Amino acid sequence: MYDIKKIYKATSVQDAIKHLVDDPNALIIAGGSDILIKIHKGKLAGCSLVSIHDIDELRGVSMQDNGDIKIGPLTSFSNLSKDHIIKRYIPVLGEAVDQVGGPQIRNIGTIGGNISNGVTSADSASTLFALNAMLEITGPNNSRIIPISEYYLGPGKVDLKNGEVLTAIIITKENYEDFTGHYIKYAMREAMDIATLGCCVTCKLNDQKDTIKDVHLAYGVAGPIPMRCPRAEKSIIGMKISDEMFNTLGKIALTEVKPRTSWRASKEFRLQLVEELCKRSLKEAIKKSGGVING
């Protein structure tokens, strides 16, 4: 039994917005895999909810005319990783969300909920950061599009004003075309766990497949919110694939991250993972692009 004061099941985006405006204290619930835990723990006990679960227009993945890929925020993790567009053009995203929790959680949890929960450990977040995802947010009067990096305001806080709903996640063509990516979720278990550190790297190689043409490096749990490491990225663009390149990436990434010590893991341990995982992720991403790694 969950201590819920009331729940309204919205029938459309506009209907959801209306009810959110009417009850400013109400929270949006989608799959429920985060909200219900907070209710169970007492943090949100007695809350009011507006469910967007039944708004089917917010589900699914589609290819836009301009080649951008639009992901409905209510798309479940399992549907996302099975989606043929995702599989073909952005497999790294499907692979990343396939590491969330276990099969049951992946069936109910949604990608929009994953990022809107605002936590740094969300498995989709670092990959969406690496993909420079754009978010469409619809409110009572208008809708706006912002980069995902601006969505995160702080731990557990995202830029959703009263009455606003996340209505689309857009990956633009230039952020996936010719890129390959790899996500490593480092956790204490192989399933049913949250990331101690998450690391996603996407990269593009030159035609000879021996030089990094572009690279995006993103982390979860390396700071209070998901983050990119722009200096580390820049430092290896144009570099030949080599041990030196990997070491440079790792060393510079260390200067950009801000992990903290908690009882779950120490700062030092997370730093070790920051340095090691970006190299391993990049290696895998390069291999997927047809690049060759010596040694």
Next chain:
Amino acid sequence: MSIGKSIKRVDAFEKVTGRAKYTNDYQINNAYVARILHSTIANGIVKSIDISEAVKLEGVVKVVTCFDVPDITFPTAGHPFSLDPKHMDIADRKLLNQRVRYYGDDVAAVVAKDEITAARAVNLIKVEYEEYEPILSIEDALKEGVKPIHDDYPDNILAHSSYEIGDYENAIKEEGLIAFEGEYETPTVKHCYIESAVSYAYEEKGRTVVVTSTQIPHIVRRVVGQALGIGWGKVRVIKPYIGGGFGGKQDVLYEPLNAYLSKIVGGRCVKLNIPREENFVSTRVRTAMKFKIKSYVRPDGRFVARKIELYGNKGAYASHGHSMVAKACNAFKQIYQDEIATKGDAYTIFTNMPTSGAMRAYGIPQITFAVESHVDEIAKALKLDPIEIRKLNMMKLGFVDNGIKCYCNGLEECIEKGKKYIDWDNKIIEYKNQTGPIRKGVGMAIFSYATGVYPISLETASCRIILNQDGSVQVQMGATEIGQGADTVFAQMVSEVLDIPIENVHMVSTQDTDITPYDSGAYASRQSYVSGMAAKKAALKLKEEIIAHANFMLKLPLGNIDLERNCIVNKKTGEVLCSLEEVAMHALYNKEKSVHIRADITNQCKSNSFSLGVCFVDIEVDIPLGKIKVNKVINVHDCGKVLNPELAAAQVHGGMSMSLGFALSEHLIFDKKTGRPLNNNLLDYKLPTVMDTPHLEAQFADTYDISGPFGNKALGEPPTIPVAPAIRNAILNATGVSFNTAPFTPQRLVEKFKENNL
């Protein structure tokens, strides 16, 4: 014949179709729901409690506090009652406690109409404490001048026991001995049974009925009587199927409190289902232990003299008292024998931590971790093969200690099988002198484990068998099915003795203390041995009664007929004279001498046998990431005759899985200042998932234990003993780094590898 065959579980169909009844299926209409308020300090006293807001909440039926409950302290251990006051379990807690002894102690309870109201009411209770400095470690508890946690134990030492075999001080003077010292530590871990501690309590005809998820129904009945100060016959305990116990339910948990709550609401049914978070902290945990071992060894690896100092962190209440620490300390002198002397000192220390009680293998996973780690250090230093040094010192056939005997010894066979599976000799060579970030290693560990609790405690078991008209039987055991397959094995035993088909043996799985004969319950890997003796004895008695009636029916002299293949046969020729069904019908309905054939016996067991075994592992260590991958793992057990190979293998798999967690990921973590639990949920407490579990290989030695009812000895708990030290020794083999504190979590691995410049 069904002993030794992989008979399908007798409860398989019921369980997979959801028909098997568990405690929660015994809900009585309109049951009230109770919740407990736990203390938010680790040490102190409750000065006052304000329940005024809570009682105002609509739907709240009753709020009780530590100031309201009867002034009776009671014991909780799942031990048989002792008539000797010196051996009685310590009675040190009340239903609710004003003296708070750990973060999570029970200080008040709410009975309400539903779960949410109960939870809201608990949040509205205000408690004023007088707080004392929390005593969270063994070291702090032993400091001079600290305020005792229990007034009866002014130095916080619940008990100290010791032994010395031979003259230790003299033995170590031998010339040429090499001394080894080591300190080892095991964590606080939790059973993580899937079904939480749950009970229903209500009154019926002036008596208290408790339906509960327990391993020990008859003991729960006694303790509820003790705690409420009522006659034990006024209590009825019903134990349906249970979703795991692992020793956590070999303790009386919240049944007495729930019985009391029902009483104060006029005997209405009250449900008390302890949430997972509270199960972690406020039931029982495994005893965390610290060990100091010193060994004097000849250069050839022979142990001449060893001593151990062992400290167990008891936590807040006595529960099982000193018994598991004492048992662990005894194991030190059992698995290996020193040529001249062995010395042991064991201490059980009260602290302001969750109460530790029984958990699968009762102290032996802890001591085995310490001893087997230590032996590998000696082997490494002396450049001896870890197997050879063990063979030189390990238990031999006929060994006796404290009344426990090695009746059969398949340890060498176990080692040979494990060695072969893991390809030990080749891997030892292959894994020498590795470099690079990923390194491989092999490791192994052995153990011994007693079967039951004789002679320290009473070992008694009962069985009742009743013959039906169609020649089938009902078997009623005091022993409990807790998922391990006890019912199936008992059915096999009865089928074997009577020589009737297994499907004609109907197990009465539910224990009801109004009906079920006495047995102490499921613990100490005792049931297939101790209760098995009762099943065998009852079946033999029933067979005697059947043959006696057949003699009467067939008008034949004594001694000429037997019961075979479900029929009465001519003993000499095997000729079938009549079916068992005919005898059963005749027995009940004949007009000359009607008898309802049955056997109802109690058997006291006065033997105990060492069960033995080994684990071998082959692992891969990712040094920069601090990850261990178990490539291969095998347990080989000498459990005497294997009664049911598939069930036995399943038992081994479960034990190995628990030990993998103990080795790699499981430990309860507490705030170092306040004693507040930090990871008391299944997300943060890293119980391994199926994705973390490699193929678990289970094999058995081919032995027969003459003291067991069917040649069998302990197998319930032993599988969870040797895996953790085998992994520890494989890390040593792979990296040269010694880990003496379990679990070997990634962060600990990374830190230590860095320290060692790997």
